Amino acid sequence: MKIFDHQNYDEYVKAQIEKNEKKTNNVWVDSKEINLLIKKIHKYTPNAKFGICHGVRNAWEVSELKNRLGIDVIGTEISPSAANYDNTIQWDFHKVKDEWIDNVDFIYSNSFDHSYDPEMCIDKWMKCIKKDGVCFIHWMQSNINKLDAADCFSATRKEYRKLFNKKYTVMEEFFHYRHRIIFAIRHKQIEDEIQRGK
Secondary structure: OEEOOOOOHHHHHHHHHHHHHHOOOOOOOOHHHHHHHHHHHHHHOOOOOEEEEEOOOOOHHHHHHHHHHOOEEEEEEOOHHHHHOOOEEEOOOOOOOHHHOOOEEEEEEOOHHHOOOHHHHHHHHHHHEEEEEEEEEEEEHHHOOOOOOOOOEEOOHHHHHHHHHOOEEEEEEEEEEOOEEEEEEEEHHHHHHHHHHO
């Protein structure tokens, strides 16, 4: 597990905005993965009413999930370009709005590798997740050896799993493409209750 050593927070933000501007029109996740994600949202949170997508760039996944699930889904993006997209706010995903705490059915992100403090970041996200909610985080094999000021967190699939299981429970690791995994993470308490109920 590796984390880029930024000189300060401003350097981190600058790197994120510059990367966003270079790849504004790029869509990282595709429709096949969204189809699979929607199936898992229905499986784990069938009564979901509110979801957040973190680090959305051009907000394609926000639009897809919102329209296809028929619920309230918003996106966060640290770049000022967030203002150009519907249902998207300019926001550092390491921070939490008070109204999100214990009020989010699911969080999805394919930008976790842009976190300057991954343990703190997952703690913040899980603080928002309802007791029976789920956090979905993408991992890609090609990011293992990739580390710079923007893609500032690099780890193996095993290291991701260990990080998430430290305080929470990885319920499933699913994929459409073998080199791109989505972790489904839940609060330990609710997963323990589910297992005891079986």
